[in-house]
Amino acid sequence: MNQPSISLSSPSTRGPAEHDIRDQIVAAANEHFSQYGYGKTTVSDLAKAIGFSKAYIYKFFDSKQAIGEAICSNCLGQIVAAVEKAVNAEAISPTERFRRLVKTVIATGVDLFFNERKLYDIAAFAAGEHWPSAQVYEAQIKRFIVDIVREGREVGEFERKTPLDETVEAIHLALRPFVNPLLLQHNLDLIEEAPMLTSNLILRSLMP
Amino acid sequence: MNQPSISLSSPSTRGPAEHDIRDQIVAAANEHFSQYGYGKTTVSDLAKAIGFSKAYIYKFFDSKQAIGEAICSNCLGQIVAAVEKAVNAEAISPTERFRRLVKTVIATGVDLFFNERKLYDIAAFAAGEHWPSAQVYEAQIKRFIVDIVREGREVGEFERKTPLDETVEAIHLALRPFVNPLLLQHNLDLIEEAPMLTSNLILRSLMP
Numbered sequence: 196m197n198q199p200s201i202s203l204s205s206p207s208t209r210g211p212a213e214h215d216i217r218d219q220i221v222a223a224a225n226e227h228f229s230q231y232g233y234g235k236t237t238v239s240d241l242a243k244a245i246g247f248s249k250a251y252i253y254k255f256f257d258s259k260q261a262i263g264e265a266i267c268s269n270c271l272g273q274i275v276a277a278v279e280k281a282v283n284a285e286a287i288s289p290t291e292r293f294r295r296l297v298k299t300v301i302a303t304g305v306d307l308f309f310n311e312r313k314l315y316d317i318a319a320f321a322a323g324e325h326w327p328s329a330q331v332y333e334a335q336i337k338r339f340i341v342d343i344v345r346e347g348r349e350v351g352e353f354e355r356k357t358p359l360d361e362t363v364e365a366i367h368l369a370l371r372p373f374v375n376p377l378l379l380q381h382n383l384d385l386i387e388e389a390p391m392l393t394s395n396l397i398l399r400s401l402m403p
Numbered sequence: 404m405n406q407p408s409i410s411l412s413s414p415s416t417r418g419p420a421e422h423d424i425r426d427q428i429v430a431a432a433n434e435h436f437s438q439y440g441y442g443k444t445t446v447s448d449l450a451k452a453i454g455f456s457k458a459y460i461y462k463f464f465d466s467k468q469a470i471g472e473a474i475c476s477n478c479l480g481q482i483v484a485a486v487e488k489a490v491n492a493e494a495i496s497p498t499e500r501f502r503r504l505v506k507t508v509i510a511t512g513v514d515l516f517f518n519e520r521k522l523y524d525i526a527a528f529a530a531g532e533h534w535p536s537a538q539v540y541e542a543q544i545k546r547f548i549v550d551i552v553r554e555g556r557e558v559g560e561f562e563r564k565t566p567l568d569e570t571v572e573a574i575h576l577a578l579r580p581f582v583n584p585l586l587l588q589h590n591l592d593l594i595e596e597a598p599m600l601t602s603n604l605i606l607r608s609l610m611p
Binding site: 354357361362365366368369371372377378382385388389393395399402 | 603
């Protein structure tokens with residue numbers, strides 16, 4: 196069985212831990228996919244390019260999709276991290292938190308689209324196919340919405356008559372064209388005006 | 404120059420009027436595209452299938468797109484006609500009118516998707532490429548929104564603080580995933596819950 200090529204690993208005397216090798220494969224695949232795209236690359240291509248045998252890669256990942264999933268998680272994780280940073284600032288109102296959520300989801304997604312197009316394409320594909328990574332991302336965005344709406348209700352900034360679930364589902368649905376990578380690419384000509392218009396409409400719907 | 408085949412035209416002694424021949428070509432192309440798809444069919448294929456010479460077709464249409472445009476107009480026109488019928492009932496409130504608008508746009512679009520898939524694909528393509536037929540359709544849907552919002556404001560059912568333009572743009576944007584054929588196909592798993600959730604959210608945003 197082939198060992199990883201010297202250029203990609205510097206094994207310690209005990210040999211690299213399994214998650215380090217996984218990370219190496221993901222990083223190399225990330226690099227390779229971002230140049231050549233996910234759809235056209237086979238595991239054999241990938242193995243050749245990163246200097247591992249195909250069998251060795253299959254020791255760590257069941258399939259090309261499993262590698263794609265790892266990359267997609269990282270990619271969508273960047274959006275979640277950016278949103279987290281934006282909304283978790285101290286001393287801002289739920290209204291302002293919500294505006295930042297919308298603005299940051301759109302700005303980070305668009306940035307990814309323009310600067311990491313091939314990786315973005317994996318994320319769009321994942322969203323279309325309901326990969327677990329895409330589902331986790333959706334759930335994380337929904338979590339932000341739940342927290343903000345709940346806080347807004349507690350401090351009396353948002354109305355409380357509508358069931359919380361319905362409010363959250365409806366907001367999530369309204370943001371979907373910008374949250375979902377598959378849809379965002381069809382909405383790029385709206386990204387100048389959309390964050391403000393959509394935030395304002397949703398915030399009007401939340402008024403007590 | 405070839406004349407239309409006998410099977411497709413029954414020319415009067417004065418010869419068929421130009422718009423009749425256009426209609427014949429569109430009807431035949433409609434039939435042909437709905438079986439074989441728009442993308443894969445050339446004007447030569449079409450000419451052969453409907454029994455006109457290519458040169459004769461080009462007398463009436465500049466390009467394949469021009470024929471596609473005519474088909475797309477008919478197709479999207481069906482949605483507009485259905486909406487018109489649904490919202491223009493007598494003695495219903497602007498709120499109810501709005502609910503019908505949303506419900507009918509979605510139901511008619513989905514019906515088209517499932518029952519006239521190849522024609523729907525032309526409409527989706529047209530929406531992606533901003534063909535005039537798609538732009539006209541968007542403008543018509545926006546017109547319905549304007550009329551309903553204006554009426555709702557006049558009778559005191561909807562708030563009047565937000566500039567009318569902003570309200571209309573924002574609603575149009577929120578409905579876009581279901582109005583735009585290119586986007587609708589990515590939202591089919593939401594069509595059970597979406598009309599109600601989206602209508603309710605928008606109507607809450609319109610509350611005085």
